[in-house]
Amino acid sequence: MIFEIVVCAFxxxxxxxxxxxxxxMKYSRFVSDNKHSxxxxxxxxxxxxxxxxxxxxxxxxxxxxxxxxxKSKKFKQxxxxxxxxxxxxxxxxxxxxxxxxxxxxKKIIEKSDFxxxxxxxxxxxxxxxxxxxxxxxxxxxxxxxxxxxxKGYLTxxxxxxxxxxxxxxxxxxxxxxxxERPLSLCSLDIAGESILGVKIGALQNEGEEYVHSxxxxxxxxxxxxxxxxxxxxxIFYCSNTYRQTLPHLGIAHGFSRSIIKExxxxxxxxxxxxxxxxxxxxxxxLLKLHIEDQVLDEEGVRQEVDTFISAGHETVAxxxxxxxxxxxxxxEVQERIHQELDSVLGADSKGHLxxxxxxxxxxxxxxxxxxxxxxxxGALFARKTSEEISICDYTIPKRATxxxxxxxxxxxxxxxxxxxxxxxxxxxPENIPHIPDCAYIPFAAxxxxxxxxxxxxxxxxxxxxxxxxxxxRDKVLxxxxxxxxxxxxxxxxxxxxxx
Numbered sequence: 001m002i003f004e005i006v007v008c009a010f011x012x013x014x015x016x017x018x019x020x021x022x023x024x025m026k027y028s029r030f031v032s033d034n035k036h037s038x039x040x041x042x043x044x045x046x047x048x049x050x051x052x053x054x055x056x057x058x059x060x061x062x063x064x065x066x067x068x069x070x071k072s073k074k075f076k077q078x079x080x081x082x083x084x085x086x087x088x089x090x091x092x093x094x095x096x097x098x099x100x101x102x103x104x105x106k107k108i109i110e111k112s113d114f115x116x117x118x119x120x121x122x123x124x125x126x127x128x129x130x131x132x133x134x135x136x137x138x139x140x141x142x143x144x145x146x147x148x149x150x151k152g153y154l155t156x157x158x159x160x161x162x163x164x165x166x167x168x169x170x171x172x173x174x175x176x177x178x179x180e181r182p183l184s185l186c187s188l189d190i191a192g193e194s195i196l197g198v199k200i201g202a203l204q205n206e207g208e209e210y211v212h213s214x215x216x217x218x219x220x221x222x223x224x225x226x227x228x229x230x231x232x233x234x235i236f237y238c239s240n241t242y243r244q245t246l247p248h249l250g251i252a253h254g255f256s257r258s259i260i261k262e263x264x265x266x267x268x269x270x271x272x273x274x275x276x277x278x279x280x281x282x283x284x285x286l287l288k289l290h291i292e293d294q295v296l297d298e299e300g301v302r303q304e305v306d307t308f309i310s311a312g313h314e315t316v317a318x319x320x321x322x323x324x325x326x327x328x329x330x331x332e333v334q335e336r337i338h339q340e341l342d343s344v345l346g347a348d349s350k351g352h353l354x355x356x357x358x359x360x361x362x363x364x365x366x367x368x369x370x371x372x373x374x375x376x377x378g379a380l381f382a383r384k385t386s387e388e389i390s391i392c393d394y395t396i397p398k399r400a401t402x403x404x405x406x407x408x409x410x411x412x413x414x415x416x417x418x419x420x421x422x423x424x425x426x427x428x429p430e431n432i433p434h435i436p437d438c439a440y441i442p443f444a445a446x447x448x449x450x451x452x453x454x455x456x457x458x459x460x461x462x463x464x465x466x467x468x469x470x471x472x473r474d475k476v477l478x479x480x481x482x483x484x485x486x487x488x489x490x491x492x493x494x495x496x497x498x499x
Contacts (some may be wrong), residue, residue, distance in 0.1 A: 005166055058487050060226060061479035065407075068480075072408045079392040086228040090401045093391070094408035096415065096439035101391045102383075102404060103438065112382035112401045117224045120245070121217040121252060123303030127311065130300035141282065141304065142287060144232065148367060150449060151355070152280065153194035158352040160189045161460035162204055168465060168494050176470050178489040183320050183457075184211050187313040189494050190453060195308055197266070197281035200261045210255045218482045220245050256305045260298070263287065282308060312450075315377045315443070318483040319454045322375035323368055324461065325476065325490045326422055328469030333424060334462070337364050338497070349463040349497075358455050366424040368455060372442035376406035377450070379484040406441045407484060415439045437481050468493040 068083075072094045075081040079098035083090045093099055115128045122128050126137050164186040171177040185202040188211060192200035200207050220241060232234045260283070267287045286304055289296040296304075327334050344360045345351065382403045389396045396402065411419040415435060416426060427429065443450055461467075470491040477487040 005030050058479055060223065061481060062477060062483075062487055064226070064480050065478055068405065068408065069411075072405075074413070076413075076449065080394060085226075088228075089397070091396060091404055092403045092405055092408070095392075095412060095435045096409060098392045099404055099409060099438040100436075101442065102402065105389055105391070110384040110386050112384050112403075114225050114401070116219075116380055117221045120242075121221065121249060122307050122310070123299065125300075125303035125307035128305050137304075138294070140149065141285060149281070150452065153190075153449065154354065154456070155352070156194040157190055157456040158460075160186055160193070160203070161457050162350060163189075165460050165464050167203060168461065169496070172465070172494050172496055176491040176493050179321055179324060179492055180317070180489060184313065184317040186457070187316040187320070187453070188309070190316070191309050191313040192259065194284040195281055195312055195413060196259050196305065197263050198283075199384040200259075201478060209251055213251040213255075214314075216248045217245060217252060218310065218314070222481050224354075252306065256302050256309065259283070259309075260287075260301055260305060264291075267291070267304065311370065314483055315450050316453045316457075318375075318485065319372065319377040319450065320457050321486070321490055322377075322484075323371040323454065323458055324467060324492055325486075326371050326374070327367065327458075327462070328467035328492050329473070330422060333367060333422075334422050334467060337367060337462055340364060341459065345459075345463065351455055353459055358452070358459075361455070361459065363424070364455070364459070368451075368458065369427040369440070369442075370422060370424040373410045373416065373426070374420075374442060375478055375484050376410060376442040378441075378443050379407055379480045379482075380405045404441070407478070407480070409441060412439065465498060466497050467493045468495070 024078060055403075071081060071083070072092075075094075079095035080091055080093045083092060093102055110131045111128070111134070118128050124130075124133070126134065126141065129137060164182060167182055167349060170176070182203065185207055188202040188207050190199050192198050192202070202208070202211070224230050224236065224241075230239060230241070236242055263283050264287060267284060268291075283301075283305065286296065286301045290301050327337065340361055340363045345353070347356060380403050382401055385396055385400050386397055388398045391402075410416065413419050416439075426435075470493060471488070475488065476490060479485050479487050
């Protein structure tokens, strides 16, 4: 009896392997791909299994970044290449012309199934909702990022940038500062007060627990993509990994619900701006949709708050971290920035920055764009084809997962010669025409708000300090999580500028 069960199980496994192998052979003809032996269904993921189970910090994420970089170089003559993850075809776009066709393709309207892994935390907010809801929600929420509101957000950014500078003044006597924590807490304060209309006080140690829980939840969701045995929800929800996330879910959701409660009381009292009901932040827009228009329930409000506060503050913190790190590595670039800041803004290191000031900082703009090119905050985004399509004359099958990687697109040596070199001159006005459409895509969405905030924070910091990054780029490696993180803490020495 036992022998018969074992034989049946063995035959079943062989049958599954054969079906998956035939599927791979069929669709490998359409896109650039490695050649593999029959029944090698786990294929490219075999090494990643070893890294998942190695127990070494960031081992999996380092492997992923290295693997895709090497594969991009191998297939550099092609606009895209394919990767097989336990029988699932993942097509990676790494050339500007393919990105352009991809973004114009009307048949790619569904988000990848990988986004479902974020629903335990984010629910069905704008990041994770299906295509039938996405366009409607995006249109409704666009009012929260109208130009008139962005100008109001700028005041909040300046105020919290000055608080960050005050914090960093206390760090100048230290040998170095690990910048992740203060940048993350500062950007959380800005997201809270500008997008949600609530003072959080994270930099004063009020948001530490929330940020820790947020990072834990996002890391679990991202790691689940590579742990294919956790793809089925019924397996994941029975796992020890999920049980460990439950306290963090409670902290994160409790945090967002407390913000909604506070702002809702304000809203119900008619104090959304000069005692009128004109929305003054994104949360006011959400509350209007909930209370007045009744098109969004309170749980829907919470899901959007979680989405925007996590994406908003995490993207900016990562972008500023990489910018400060690179500026601290290149003294000649830093000196030119200091000269420009002094010329445009004068000797006052505490004055607020306005749109006209930011627009005058041309060289800093080039530097930040080069930082975004090397280390784009949005590491990747993914879609699923609703039917068979063609991109750059390559056939993409129905229901294939298509991934765009700005990190790889920005390293196309045909567009950016010597792509690993840090060269802000690439973005001088005379060089911009040589950069094709979609060759530079650092932010997946919300770039106006994020770029403004990054520029304000970097300006305030460099007006007051000289920076020196302690670790070279071969030690601080990029790793792919929900944003492009670093393999080790970024250590920077801050010293007061001698005006």
